[in-house]
Amino acid sequence: TPQNTMFNYHVSKVCVCSEHCVGFLKGRWASLKGLRVHIDGQKGIQYAGLWITTCIHLHSFAIQHEDKGNITNDRFFRSGVKYVKDQRELEREWRQKQRERAAAIERVWDESSEVQLLEAKIKWETLKEELLEWLDINQ
Incomplete structure (x- = not known):
């Protein structure tokens, strides 16, 4: 119908x-x-x-x-740009702190490695002296 x-x-x-x-x-x-x-x-x-x-x-x-024209006049757009800028700054600061923290940890490791290396050299010298003494005694 x-x-x-x-x-x-x-x-x-x-x-x-x-x-x-x-x-x-x-x-x-x-x-x-x-x-x-x-x-x-x-x-x-x-x-x-x-x-x-x-x-x-x-x-x-x-x-x-x-806004098909000038988007920079839009309040929503400007607040978004500000947010992105603030986030980038926070991220930059965070990365800097991470680098500083990593450098501090690396320094501690280096110092620890130096101490361990020094201890190993002392132990090596001690063992060397004991071996030489033992060889002198047994010859």
């Missing part, structure tokens, strides 16, 4: 829009591509729903903050 044809047309139009929406979300949020949640009850359904809803909110937020 013409009514069924019109109904099917509008339903298919909604399906296409829905598929496009899901495609956009999956394009931006790769975690949705592999959303494999073992839904064994209400908690699984809630978890999957929360995951999808979170991605939708993040997608909407990102769209609102996208």
Whole structure:
């Protein structure tokens, strides 16, 4: 009937829009591509729903903050750049501390090795003297 044809047309139009929406979300949020949640009850359904809803909110937020012009004026972008800069500085400081800590440990090892080497030389000299004395006595 013409009514069924019109109904099917509008339903298919909604399906296409829905598929496009899901495609956009999956394009931006790769975690949705592999959303494999073992839904064994209400908690699984809630978890999957929360995951999808979170991605939708993040997608909407990102769209609102996208600026095709000068992105450096965007507050969200600037805070992201500042965060990355701060993290790099923290990482640089951490690496410097790690290098200093490694150098200190190496110095202790070197000093320990020198002490052990000196002890070994003393032991070697002692054994050598005892052997020579023993050889003198037994000849």
